[in-house]
Amino acid sequence: MSETIVSCKGLKKYFPLRRGFLSTLFSRENLYVRAVDGVDLEVRKNEIMGLIGESGCGKTTLGKTIVRLLDPTEGSILFKGEDISKLPQNKLIKYRTKIQFIFQDPYESVNPRYTIFDIVSEGLRINKLASKEDIENRVYTALKDVRLEPPESFYDLYPHEVSGGQRQRVAIARALVLNPEFIVADEPVSMLDVSIRAEVLNVMLDLKDKYGISFLFISHDLATAKHICDRIAVMYLGKIVEIASSEELVDKPLHPYTQALIAAIPVPDPRAPKVTVKAKGEIPSAINPPKGCRFHPRCPFAFERCRIEEPQLREIEPGHFVACHLY
Amino acid sequence: MSTRILDVENLRMYYKTKEGYVKAVDNVSFKIEKGDFLGIAGESASGKTSLAMTILKLLPPNAEIKSGRILIDGIDITNMKESELRDIRWTKISLVPQGSMNALNPVFTIGGQIVEGIVEHKIMSKKDAWKRAEELLELVGIDKARVKSYPHELSGGMKQRVAIAMALSNNPDVVLLDEPTTALDVIVQANIMNLLRDLQAKLKMTMILITHDLSIIADLCNKVIIYYAGKIAEMGDSLSVYTKPLHPYTQGLLASFPNIRAKRQKLSYIPGTPPNLVNPPKGCRFHPRCPFAFERCRIEEPQLREIEPGHFVACHLY
Numbered sequence: 001m002s003e004t005i006v007s008c009k010g011l012k013k014y015f016p017l018r019r020g021f022l023s024t025l026f027s028r029e030n031l032y033v034r035a036v037d038g039v040d041l042e043v044r045k046n047e048i049m050g051l052i053g054e055s056g057c058g059k060t061t062l063g064k065t066i067v068r069l070l071d072p073t074e075g076s077i078l079f080k081g082e083d084i085s086k087l088p089q090n091k092l093i094k095y096r097t098k099i100q101f102i103f104q105d106p107y108e109s110v111n112p113r114y115t116i117f118d119i120v121s122e123g124l125r126i127n128k129l130a131s132k133e134d135i136e137n138r139v140y141t142a143l144k145d146v147r148l149e150p151p152e153s154f155y156d157l158y159p160h161e162v163s164g165g166q167r168q169r170v171a172i173a174r175a176l177v178l179n180p181e182f183i184v185a186d187e188p189v190s191m192l193d194v195s196i197r198a199e200v201l202n203v204m205l206d207l208k209d210k211y212g213i214s215f216l217f218i219s220h221d222l223a224t225a226k227h228i229c230d231r232i233a234v235m236y237l238g239k240i241v242e243i244a245s246s247e248e249l250v251d252k253p254l255h256p257y258t259q260a261l262i263a264a265i266p267v268p269d270p271r272a273p274k275v276t277v278k279a280k281g282e283i284p285s286a287i288n289p290p291k292g293c294r295f296h297p298r299c300p301f302a303f304e305r306c307r308i309e310e311p312q313l314r315e316i317e318p319g320h321f322v323a324c325h326l327y
Numbered sequence: 328m329s330t331r332i333l334d335v336e337n338l339r340m341y342y343k344t345k346e347g348y349v350k351a352v353d354n355v356s357f358k359i360e361k362g363d364f365l366g367i368a369g370e371s372a373s374g375k376t377s378l379a380m381t382i383l384k385l386l387p388p389n390a391e392i393k394s395g396r397i398l399i400d401g402i403d404i405t406n407m408k409e410s411e412l413r414d415i416r417w418t419k420i421s422l423v424p425q426g427s428m429n430a431l432n433p434v435f436t437i438g439g440q441i442v443e444g445i446v447e448h449k450i451m452s453k454k455d456a457w458k459r460a461e462e463l464l465e466l467v468g469i470d471k472a473r474v475k476s477y478p479h480e481l482s483g484g485m486k487q488r489v490a491i492a493m494a495l496s497n498n499p500d501v502v503l504l505d506e507p508t509t510a511l512d513v514i515v516q517a518n519i520m521n522l523l524r525d526l527q528a529k530l531k532m533t534m535i536l537i538t539h540d541l542s543i544i545a546d547l548c549n550k551v552i553i554y555y556a557g558k559i560a561e562m563g564d565s566l567s568v569y570t571k572p573l574h575p576y577t578q579g580l581l582a583s584f585p586n587i588r589a590k591r592q593k594l595s596y597i598p599g600t601p602p603n604l605v606n607p608p609k610g611c612r613f614h615p616r617c618p619f620a621f622e623r624c625r626i627e628e629p630q631l632r633e634i635e636p637g638h639f640v641a642c643h644l645y
Contacts, residue, residue: 054512163600193370193601194539195583198594205593220512223542223587227594247591264517266542268584270565274524274546275517282482282515 004078005214006066006099006182007042011075011085013058013065017287033286035061037238038075040313043182048208048215050229050246052222052261054283058238063184063218067099068092079182097127100175104187106167110159116143116170117155123178142177145210146170146203165196169203176207183207184216189224201228223265226250231319234258237294238286240313244320254322256299293325301326330361331401332500332533333382333420338395340381347605351377353557355395356631359535359550361500364527366544366565367537368580369554370601375537376425378554379503383422384412400500417448421494425505428486431478437464437489438474445496463492468522484515488522495526501533508543520547541584545569553577556602556612559631563638573640575617611643619644 014032035058043049053059064070066077068084077085084095103109110119120139124130130138143151146169159167168188175183185204189197205228207213219225225232225246232249234242234257242255253259260279267273279298284290290297296306305325313323340352351374359365369375380386382397384404396405399419404412416422424430432440441460445451451459461471467488478486487507494502504523508516524547527534536548544551544565551568553561553576561574572578579597599616602608608615614624623643631641 054514165600194541195370195580195597196600198583198596199598201594202596221585222513223585224594226587227585227589227591250587260514262587264514265587266517266520266540266546267586267588268542268545268569268581269586269588270545270569272545272588275520277514277517277521279514282484283512 002044002046004042005045006077006079006216007040008066008077008085009040009075011039011041011062011065011077012037012073013061013070014073031287034058034238034289035286036065036072037286037289039235039238039240041233041240041243043214043216045214046208046212047230048204048217048228050225050232051216051218051235052220052225052232053235054220056283056286057235058286059218059235060186062235063101063186063216066216067101067184068095069101093127097123097129097178098181100178100180100183102168102171102175102183102185102188105191106159106164106171107191109171110167110174112159114158115155116148116157116159116162119159119170120173120177123174127178129178138177139173142173143170145176145207146173147199147206148173163196164192165199168192168200172200172203172207176213179211180213182214182216184218186218187220188217190219190221197224204228222250222261234261237283237289239294239323240321241295241324242320242322243313248320252320254316254320254327255295255324256301256326257295260298293323331358332361332363332399333359333535334396334398335382336396336398338378338381338397339393340377340386341391341393342377342387343389343391344605349604350374350557350607351604352381353607355557355559357552357559357562359501359533361533362527362531363533363550364548365533365535366548366551367535367554368539368541368544368551369537370539372601372604373554374557374604375554376505377557379422379505379535379537383416383420383503385416385422413448417444417494417497417499419499420501420503421497421499423490423494423502423504423507425509427490428483428510431486431489433478436475436477437481438476441474441489441493441496444493448497459496460492463496464489466495466526467492482515483511484518487511487515487519491519491522491526495530498530499532501535503535503537505537506539507536508540509538516543523547541569541580542586553580556607557604558612559639559641560613561638561640561642562631563635567635567638571638573634573638573645574613574642575619575644576613579616579618611641 013036017031051059065072072085076083121135124135140151148154189200229246232246233240242258263276263278266275292308293306296302311323311325313321315321316327336356338355341348367375438460442456445456464471508519551565555576561577582595610626611624611629614620629641629643631639633639634645
């Protein structure tokens with residue numbers, strides 16, 4: 001098995017609920033949004049790991065916590081064997097270049113008053129990683145790697161002068177210029193039109209092949225994830241419910257939630273079977289998640305045990321993990 | 328034919344801006360029959376919502392209808408006065424606007440909001456209108472006891488159902504839905520899709536669905552229009568357009584669409600970006616992005632022609 005680059009164990013991120021003064025004074029317990037509630041996950045070297053879930057399942061919070069943009073409530077995060085979960089900010093700096101984050105909205109994540117050269121080179125300048133000459137070389141290579149060619153023609157442009165897809169590739173170049181080993185990409189193409197998404201996704205695949213960069217690809221879109229990820233983890237209400245290689249996960253899903261997700265995805269072919277709904281209702285609140293298995297109120301196969309005991313993530317077939325009492 | 332319900336002929340609608348005219352609807356013609364479920368697919372800023380708003384004549388002051396006719400059930404509404412249009416809207420044709428589930432008034436009950444729409448357009452007592460509101464909720468799969476609920480008490484999927492119920496309240500012949508599932512999670516989206524499918528079968532209604540998502544159209548619609556840069560690129564029965572796409576744009580769009588049932592593969596894309604509609608490219612508007620473009624495409628604008636029975640394409644290749 002190839003080596004692990006990032007892993008987390010028992011990772012939790014709770015957000016305290018803001019309440020009024022009186023209710024804080026008199027009530028017994030504090031309420032939390034349990035956005036990430038005990039997640040074990042590993043991302044291997046040179047792989048694209050997909051993290052799939054509906055809105056509100058905690059996938060973005062998990063991504064931000066893994067790169068320490070948020071401080072974890074509990075649990076460990078290992079980057080190449082070293083625990084970075086409790087490192088103070090000043091010690092964290094040396095990891096910041098190795099671990100990068102690409103945000104969902106390229107219209108908001110790049111500074112509109114900076115030129116593309118300044119945006120891409122900023123990390124190098126701040127971290128004093130390169131001489132002036134070196135900076136230009138590295139920016140040139142980074143832009144070339146994200147297929148913004150010829151690179152020098154983009155140097156003096158401002159973000160509003162390029163298209164959405166190009167803008168997102170500028171954001172990737174900004175991450176890439178620091179020679180990262182691990183990138184968390186949070187819905188990097190959901191703001192883009194379908195016809196240009198693959199242009200951005202193929203850049204990610206190139207970077208994986210060329211530099212061996214590992215990715216955590218956060219998305220709600222299982223169909224896209226199937227085609228670009230090596231493995232996929234499915235998240236539901238703060239927990240991982242299933243992990244498998246992307247083809248196996250889509251072709252032989254085990255968890256009833258994964259099955260429901262796949263059955264609900266329409267196919268661009270009128271001859272294909274129509275969408276079906278295999279889960280009742282909508283995702284409940286993460287403040288008071290259901291007892292036992294969190295999916296049980298919506299699950300068509302739920303039985304007594306599901307209401308009481310929380311299922312653990314177990315390896316059912318080699319490399320295929322599922323948290324469900326059916327197996 | 329007597330079953331014709333909507334007829335759009337040579338429609339041109341431009342927005343007047345400082346930069347010039349934005350040609351959002353540029354010489355568009357199509358017809359639909361009673362009971363059709365038509366999907367209009369296009370990318371963002373292709374003008375697909377403008378097309379819908381032009382059909383309903385719900386246009387901002389800077390919009391100008393430059394030419395063409397819109398016939399709803401044989402009635403020409405192109406030059407109708409606003410007061411006459413009010414009778415057409417909701418009773419002949421209604422709209423579920425984009426994001427309408429978030430446009431419900433938070434301080435009124437959903438029943439109250441449905442009733443408001445009914446009594447505005449129909450002579451009916453308040454009591455009967457409330458009864459009708461309950462019927463409508465049941466029709467879209469919401470317990471009628473929820474008629475006194477406020478929008479914040481409903482989930483996203485239920486709010487979308489309420490928005491659909493409102494559009495159905497006066498039994499319109501045609502319902503236009505603009506991106507009705509865009510902000511919803513995939514399981515909720517499947518719920519709404521099944522609701523639309525059931526409603527269409529049950530009420531024998533004509534529906535027009537506008538979306539960027541080709542897979543939703545494939546799942547629901549029997550006819551499809553592929554809209555690009557203010558024009559119809561291809562139009563026909565869903566089956567023939569999806570299985571035998573003729574226009575290079577349709578082909579590129581379908582190839583870049585991830586199919587969850589397909590084998591794992593590298594996804595393709597259409598190079599370039601959709602054009603600015605103030606100054607669209609000369610000739611075929613798709614030619615700068617087209618892998619098959621030749622001389623004629625740069626000069627002459629292709630007309631929409633029927634290549635096979637019921638299958639229209641605007642491309643010089645055919």
